[in-house]
Amino acid sequence: MVKGKVKAGKVDCQAYAQTCQTADIRAYPTVKFYPYQGTKKNVFGEYIDSRDAKGIADLLNEKLEAIQNKGKRKKSRNKDEL
Structure with a gap:
């Protein structure tokens, strides 16, 4: 339904416990949205309930x-300000 609009991935929290801990993932499954913000990175993302x-x-x-x-x-x- 969102193919081509967003990039999706999954992480095995047993194999990559530090990654999941950094992302504040405490229960499985957890779905989070990480909006692209240029060079600024949001490691916590937005929880999708x-x-x-x-x-x-x-x-x-x-x-x-x-x-x-x-x-x-x-x-x-920006156009208005010119």
């Missing part, structure tokens, strides 16, 4: 739309 594939896809699409709209507002503000 859903186990349903459609629910997760809907939340991701909403977050992507908000990010895209935020970028459009910044561009139009």
Whole structure:
């Protein structure tokens, strides 16, 4: 449902306990969203409170739309300031 829009991955928290500990993952399964913010990295991400594939896809699409709209507002503000 979000193929081509987001990159997804999974981590085996038994094999990579330090990675999961750093990301504040305490229960399995856990779904988190890490928005691309240029060079700024958010190691905690945003917890997605859903186990349903459609629910997760809907939340991701909403977050992507908000990010895209935020970028459009910044561009139009810059034009107004010139």
